[in-house]
Amino acid sequence: MRGMQTGRVWCTAARLRRMRADHPGDPAMQPIILNEPFRAVFYAPFYVAEARGFFAAQGVEVRRDTAGDPNKAADNLLSGAADIAWSGPMRPMLLRDRDPACPLRSFCAVVMKDPFLLVGRGARPGFTLADLPGLSFGTVSEVPTPWWCLQDDIRQAGIDPDALDRVTDRSMAENIAAVREGRLDVAQVFEPHAALAEAAGLSVWHRAADRGPSAYTAFYATETRIAERQAEFAAMIRAMAAALAWVAEAPPAEIAATVAPMFPEVPQAALTVSLARYQSLALWSPTPHFPRAAFDQLQGAMRSAGIIKGAPAFEACVDEAIVTRALGG
Numbered sequence: 001m002r003g004m005q006t007g008r009v010w011c012t013a014a015r016l017r018r019m020r021a022d023h024p025g026d027p028a029m030q031p032i033i034l035n036e037p038f039r040a041v042f043y044a045p046f047y048v049a050e051a052r053g054f055f056a057a058q059g060v061e062v063r064r065d066t067a068g069d070p071n072k073a074a075d076n077l078l079s080g081a082a083d084i085a086w087s088g089p090m091r092p093m094l095l096r097d098r099d100p101a102c103p104l105r106s107f108c109a110v111v112m113k114d115p116f117l118l119v120g121r122g123a124r125p126g127f128t129l130a131d132l133p134g135l136s137f138g139t140v141s142e143v144p145t146p147w148w149c150l151q152d153d154i155r156q157a158g159i160d161p162d163a164l165d166r167v168t169d170r171s172m173a174e175n176i177a178a179v180r181e182g183r184l185d186v187a188q189v190f191e192p193h194a195a196l197a198e199a200a201g202l203s204v205w206h207r208a209a210d211r212g213p214s215a216y217t218a219f220y221a222t223e224t225r226i227a228e229r230q231a232e233f234a235a236m237i238r239a240m241a242a243a244l245a246w247v248a249e250a251p252p253a254e255i256a257a258t259v260a261p262m263f264p265e266v267p268q269a270a271l272t273v274s275l276a277r278y279q280s281l282a283l284w285s286p287t288p289h290f291p292r293a294a295f296d297q298l299q300g301a302m303r304s305a306g307i308i309k310g311a312p313a314f315e316a317c318v319d320e321a322i323v324t325r326a327l328g329g
Contacts, residue, residue, distance in 0.1 A: 045244055058239045070091065074087070074095070107318060110285055111218075113208075115216060118186050121179060129157040137188075145216070148301045233322060
């Protein structure tokens with residue numbers, strides 16, 4: 001199995017070298033303002049593309065700016081303050097459900113599994129979501145998608161999410177502290193909270209990525225910007241293809257060393273454990289092509305949560321054509 005994976009990466013690397021030859025740096029390309037919604041370990045491929053020079057190798061200058069909030073990043077795209085951002089494909093889907101004329105489109109799949117985990121005290125190797133009733137449970141308050149997806153899983157397990165003893169208004173760090181102190185049984189978190197919790201004696205009980213494809217992060221931009229900046233965005237897509245191929249095979253310690261400047265407050269050991277877990281879960285898409293199954297899962301979760309009423313079409317929310325053009329097929 002390992003040999004087969006390595007062979008695929010060699011093929012990808014060779015293809016990328018051909019693409020670089022076919023798409024040399026275009027002196028007409030303009031600098032791109034890229035909005036990062038907030039800092040997160042599961043966004044590692046974006047940081048890798050920057051730190052390892054994959055954007056520069058494609059001849060595009062990318063100026064990353066941290067919006068600090070996903071809503072702010074969307075506002076910046078709509079106002080023209082930013083050219084492109086990364087975020088959950090939930091945003092174009094949500095906004096198009098409210099207004100079919102919304103111009104935002106997702107493209108270039110990066111995080112296509114759910115990066116959230118459930119952490120509790122003591123090992124629970126047989127834990128399932130059916131065990132949640134009777135436990136005090138802290139869910140993520142910082143962003144909405146993790147709960148939308150988890151509540152859908154809980155419903156499918158035959159449990160009413162509204163009947164759970166759920167804390168909804170604390171941060172992930174606060175919930176982990178509550179679990180450690182015995183004030184809470186289980187907390188929903190992303191990395192590095194889980195790795196840090198394990199180092200403090202807690203255990204990971206459940207990995208949402210085991211669900212399968214789930215559309216968590218891609219680039220997105222307005223249709224106007226996609227048309228205006230086709231060359232730059234295509235270069236960024238090729239850079240992300242290189243980054244995705246690299247993170248699929250690089251030793252986790254090397255990935256951690258590459259992205260460590262983005263996480264100065266996280267111990268290197270915890271960062272390495274975090275990235276090793278995400279790599280083992282195949283969290284990151286093997287290519288920038290957008291998997292329809294991941295889109296469908298997210299849309300189903302949003303519908304079951306009552307967040308959207310309709311079913312915005314994949315073709316209306318995702319621009320797969322720009323990826324096909326960028327990668328040559």
